[in-house]
Amino acid sequence: MKKYLLLGVIILAGWFYFHESPAHWRGMPAAHDPVQAPGPLPAPFLRGDYTITPLARYSVTAVVLSRDRYRNDRGADISPVDLALGWGPMSVSSVINELKISQGGRFYEFSYSAEPPLDQRQIEIHSANTHCLPADDAVRSELLSVKRHQLVTAEGFLVEVTAADGYRWRSSLTRDDTRGGACEVFWITSLSHRSL
Numbered sequence: 334m335k336k337y338l339l340l341g342v343i344i345l346a347g348w349f350y351f352h353e354s355p356a357h358w359r360g361m362p363a364a365h366d367p368v369q370a371p372g373p374l375p376a377p378f379l380r381g382d383y384t385i386t387p388l389a390r391y392s393v394t395a396v397v398l399s400r401d402r403y404r405n406d407r408g409a410d411i412s413p414v415d416l417a418l419g420w421g422p423m424s425v426s427s428v429i430n431e432l433k434i435s436q437g438g439r440f441y442e443f444s445y446s447a448e449p450p451l452d453q454r455q456i457e458i459h460s461a462n463t464h465c466l467p468a469d470d471a472v473r474s475e476l477l478s479v480k481r482h483q484l485v486t487a488e489g490f491l492v493e494v495t496a497a498d499g500y501r502w503r504s505s506l507t508r509d510d511t512r513g514g515a516c517e518v519f520w521i522t523s524l525s526h527r528s529l
Contacts, residue, residue: 354482356396356426358529362484363424366459367393367508374490382497383411385466385520387490388504394486396424396529397479398443398460401436408439408502411494412464412518414476416485417441422451423459429482432456439464439516458509462516464502466492467524475524484529489522 370390377386395418403409417436422428431450432443441462449456467473468489479485491504504518 355430356482356529358426361421361424362529363395363420365394366420367391367395369491369506380411383500384495386493386495387520388493389491389506390489391491391517391519392486392488393418393420393463394484395420396429397481397483397485397526398423398429398432399434399436399441400479400481402477403439406439407500408464408494412466413473414465414479415439415441415516416463416465416479417460418463418485419460421459422455424484436462441516457511461505461508464504464516464518466494466518466520468520468522472521472524475526476521479524479526480528482529483526485524485526487519487521487524490520492518492520494518 368391372390374387374390377384379385397416398419399417401415403413403415415436417434419429428450432445434441434443436442439462441460443456443460465476465487467476491506493504494500494502502518503514505515
């Protein structure tokens with residue numbers, strides 16, 4: 334009997350862990366596009382074995398469409414989390430609920446069952462996969478506690494990351510690109526989040 338009870342608890346816990354509850358807020362909580370500015374910028378600096386070169390100042394308020402935790406890939410030591418972020422029409426709950434959103438391998442993907450809830454191009458230019466590089470332990474702690482469907486506000490720099498062995502990870506500098514190289518590599522100096 335105990336064996337079946339334990340199995341039931343495991344199944345129920347798995348369901349709660351993987352079940353995606355729908356978004357339920359009203360309005361457009363992240364109405365504005367991210368803000369990118371050319372400078373002034375700090376000089377390149379070192380973080381462990383990496384050189385971080387700021388490319389642009391960047392700030393964003395957005396809904397977390399999905400989050401993915403990384404521990405084992407090359408960038409995990411400086412970027413432990415990717416956030417798929419949505420703003421403008423991609424922060425509206427009725428739109429988000431009609432999309433299947435997933436992340437993996439440092440990419441973000443969306444799909445829909447019949448007709449898209451929004452023109453596909455509008456989905457693309459109002460959302461982005463964001464590689465999050467916390468500037469310090471306080472930002473890292475805040476980042477690791479962010480959950481799906483929360484509203485986040487973050488400031489910092491879009492950056493290029495390089496290493497002596499030829500490794501290079503460069504941020505996109507536009508919100509209208511897609512596919513490889515379209516993600517933001519975001520050095521985050523401040524971060525806050527709240528439930529909607």
